[in-house]
Amino acid sequence: MSSSFLWRHRASHRWRHGLWPIGHVVALFLLNGCSDAAPTHHDERRVEQEQRPGPVYRAVIQRTQHGIPHITAPTLGSAGFGQGYALAEDHACTLADQILKVHGERAKYLGEGPRRVHVVSDFAYRLLNLTGRAEETFAKQPPVAREVLEGYAAGFNRYLTNTGVQNVPGYCKGQPWVRPITAKELFAYHINLALTGSASRLIAAIGLAQPPGQPATAMPDPAEATARVREREIGSNGWAIGASRSKSGLGMLLSNPHFPWEGELRLWESHLTVPGELDVYGATLIGFPGVMLGFNRDVAWTHTFSAGYRFTGYALRLVRGHPTHYMYGNEERAMTEHPFTIAVRQPDGSVKDESRTYYTTHYGPVLSLPSGLPGEPFVWNTESAIAYRDANWDNTSFTAQFQGMDRARSLEEFQSVFASVQGTGWINTMATDRDGHTWYTDASATPNLHANALARLERDLADPTTVSGKAFAAFQIIVLDGSDPSNEWVEEDGARAPGLVPYARLPQLSRNDFVFNANDSHWLANPAEPLVGYSFLHGFERRPQSPRTRMNVKYLTEIAENGASGADGKFTLEELKATVLSNRSLTSEMLLPQVVDRCRGKATGHHGGQVVDITQACTLLSQWNGRFDLDSVGAVVWREFMGAYTGDALVGGGDLFATPFDPAHPIATPHTLKPAPAEGDDPLLDKLAQAVQTLKAANVPLDAPLGNVQFIVRGKRKQRFGLHGSNGREGTTNVMTYGTANNSSAEDRYSVRGAPINAATGLSAEGYVVNYGSSFILAMEYAPNGGVRANALLTYGETGDQDARNFTSQTELFLAKRWRKVLFSPADIAADPGLTTQVIEQ
Structure with missing residues (x-):
């Protein structure tokens, strides 16, 4: 038995019995090879560490109730080491699978x-060549980013060594593809994460693209290849509350990301401390070091998925008889060939090679986008093809971006990271500091088109014949005329990469009351000070807002005894917590009394040629x-009643609201139920009849409580x-729905939904199956004393180990709306009754 294991066992025993205070553990940690008493710059400490004998990496991992890891280390590299080890304890299979994915070796x-999904993915990732890009650019990363990447990979590998692949819990147990990783492989995966809003949505479209006449790497259901393209966004709500709206007069934050409950896009919670240099708490994506959203002692921040556009498609006019040549202005250009051969495991265990040749243009890869439209205009044919250019193709700054944010010691320093690194990729950011200054930005990588090109594009988007x-109608994507050179991206000083909008021209807003976002554009980050005049590639301005956005604003602006912030309009921590899980619905608050007045005393409506009670x-x-x-009894009826109306009616007016959307009053409109016609059937009663018929088709009793019908299957x-x-259409902030954004993880899925009976609401024969929210x-x-007060829930829990005791513990807390206290101070961590401690080193 190793001395490291014995120390870990004894330390855990002593912690559980309250024999050691936190200071003794830190002292022992320092005595075991890290004797620097005074904080110094991390580079200096790293040099000193390299000059003296002893481990390269050392970290203390303390886990509190529900398995939350608190990692203390003497250097940033060792903090990465500890975090990589702790992540591997919880999600080794998921990260190993993602490394396999970016290598193009799943098949x-x-x-x-x-449906040959691994074959399609492997070819697409071979073409993207993320591992080659990581090899080329790793040495150019800032020293801090390299240090953390190297430490994180070493921590993951130490876990594999200590545990053994045969003992790794989960679906990858004993698998040959679970192996040590390098810092460059990890970096390649981070480049892939930067492509979440672009290439990751297009993997199937890239992998399916073959010239006419060539054998296609096709799935039986081509529409499935474009499911992620159509899914515009992962949702979220994010608030930064400033001094004038907080009870304490200090900064407050509400973070409510809506992310998958399965697969690689799950969030993972941790706390990292490097004395004198870093003390940050929050969540990050699996396999990504540091904290992506959370807080340190000076700045707190959260993110939502941007409504802008991370890539532009280009419609190519092909040369007759040469489907791999295209016209660009008056010249003919040849596409570049990229032949690949991948290995595909057969059912009998043997491996067979499969080869394909892929093609790129000067814009980027060619795509195949089955649309269901006549002639399939977006599938490569003899006359046309679609290529695309990716705004995050050159984003190798994703890792460095968040490392800088985590260490910021003021809001100004936090903002300077955005200005200098420009690596956020695809997110809105809402931030506040201790003194209650708030800041919003959509600093996502955005194509920089000339004003004339934007004007033409806006006109064409509105014309369904172009x-x-x-x-845009089929996929909500931007496609330009690729034969017109004036549609190229414009190079401008101050941008991270040629052709992007520079930082100085990105949407930003500073306030002392609040900033927020709920996945509509930058326009109304605070309705009192609209952000206008930006390229619509950042997201559209003066457009209808979702019911969820409007519910967020209602919470933030209502000042009443029973309002979110009470009669004084000053938020307390308890009010923030109560608000986000209140499950209030904007549509029901606006329309329910009017709907009941209309249907009361009416016995029937009509749907599908039938008279319905x-x-x-x-x-x-x-x-x-x-x-x-x-x-809630009646909630499923309302959900299907709202689901009988189109999305346009919910946001714009249509046949639901009497007063349509008015850009001069974007939060107040649309409003008021459209009145019944003077003669004939009342269409509202027919919509209610449709809701009744839909629920009956799914065998859902009308009086079923919501919790009997809406569910997730775990483990x-x-x-x-x-x-x-709810799913957000009804205007709730607590979103529960089903999506495809997590479908790239190989085996990490267990909530399966059949064909929806109502695609708008997600109702299927099983009910409302949930896999993200x-x-x-x-x-x-x-806090006024210089501290932090916080509560949190990670709804699906910290670990992917389905046999773990705490696998569903936080799901149970979430169902009961029981928040857990965030343990941030050493004293709170030391007092936790479930505390365990281990020291790892290498």
Whole structure:
């Protein structure tokens, strides 16, 4: 038995029995090879460490209740080492699979996959060549980023050495593809994360692209290849509360990212401390070092997925008889060939090679986007093809961006990281500091088109007969005329890479009351000071806002005894917590009384040529409190009633609202239920009849409590959890829904939904199956004594080990709306009854 293991066991025993205070552990940690008493610059400490004998890396990992790791280390590299080790304890399989993915080797070990998904993915990643890009650019990374990457990879590898691949929990146990990783491989995965809003959505479209007449690497259902392209965003709510709106007069933060509950895009919570240099708490994506959203002692921040556009497609006019040549202005250009051969594991265990040749243009790769439209205009044919250019193709700054944010000691320093690194990729950021200054920016990488090109594009997007209009209607993507050189991106000083909008011209707003975002554009980060005049590639201005955005603003601006911030309009921590999980619905608060008045006393409506009894549905709505809680009866009726209307009607007016959207009053409109016609059937009653018929088709009783119908299945034991919240269409902030954004993880899925009966609401024969929504929920405030008060929930829990005792513990807390205290101070960590401690070194 190793001395390291013995120390770990004894330390854990002593911690559990309260025999050592935190200071003794830190002292022992320092005596074991890190004797620097005074904080010095991390580079100086690293040089000193390299000059003296002893381990290169050393970290203390303390886990508190629910498995939250608190990692203390003498250097940033050792902090990365500890974090990589702790992450591997929870999610070794997921990170190992992602390294396999970026290498383009899934099919070699996992077979072709359902509908040949691994084959398609492998070819696409070979073309993207992320590992080659990482090799070329790793040495150019800032020293801090390299140090952390090297430490993180070493920590992951130390876990594999200590545990043994045969003992790694999860679906990868004993698999040959679970192996040590290098810092450059980890960096390649981070480049892939930077492409979440672009290439990651297009993997199938890249892998399917073959010239006409060539054998296609096709799936039986081509529409499945474009599911992620159509899915515009991962949702979230983020608030930064300033001095004038907080009870304490200090900064507050509400973080509510809506991310997958399965797969590689899960968030993972941790606390990192390097004495004198770093003390940061929050969540990050699996395999990504540091904290992506959270707080340190001076700045707190959160993110939402940007509504802007991270790539532009280009419609190519091909040369007759030469489908790999295209016209650019008056010249003919040849595409560049990229032949690849991948290995594909066969059912009998043998491996067979498969070869394809892919093509790129000067814009980037060619795509295949089955749309279902006549003639399939976005599938490569003899006359046309679609290529694309990626705004994050050159983003090798993703790692350095968050490392800089984590160490910022003021809001000004935090902002300077955005100005100098420009690596955020695809997110809005809302930040506050201790003194209650708030800041919003959408610093996402955005194509910089000339004003004339933007004007043409805006006109074409509105015309359904143009290629641009068809692509926008089908996929919500931007496609330009690739034969016109004036549609090229414009180079401008101050941008991270040629052709991007420079930092100085990105949407930004500073306030002392609040800034927020809920996945609509930058326009109304604070409605009192709209951000206008920006390229619509950042997101559209003066457009209808989602019900969820409007609910966020209602919470932030209502000042009433029963309002989110009370009669004084000053938020407390308890009010923030109560608000985000209140499950109030904007549509029900606006329309429910009017709908009940219209249906009361009416017995029937019409749908599908049938007369439908709506009496029970109307009665249930009259008794419903308008919230989407576990025990809410009537919520499913309202959800399907809203689901009978189009998305355009919910945001713009249409056949639902009497007063349509007005850009001069973007939060107040649309409003007021459209009145019944003077003669004939009432369409509102027919919509209610449609809701009744839809629920009956799914065998859902009209009086079913929401928690009986909306659920997630967790773990290999297939444990079912009823969930509160809604899908956002109804205007709730606590989103629970089903999506495809997590479908690139090889085996990490267990919530499977059949074909939806109502695609708008997600209702299927199983009910409302959930696989993503509210994830790392954080409510925090800076305290007058210089400390931090915070509560959090990681709804799906810290670990991917389905046999772990705490696998579903936080899901149970979430269902009960029981927040846990964030343990940030050494005293709070030391007092935790579930504390365990281990020292790891190398």
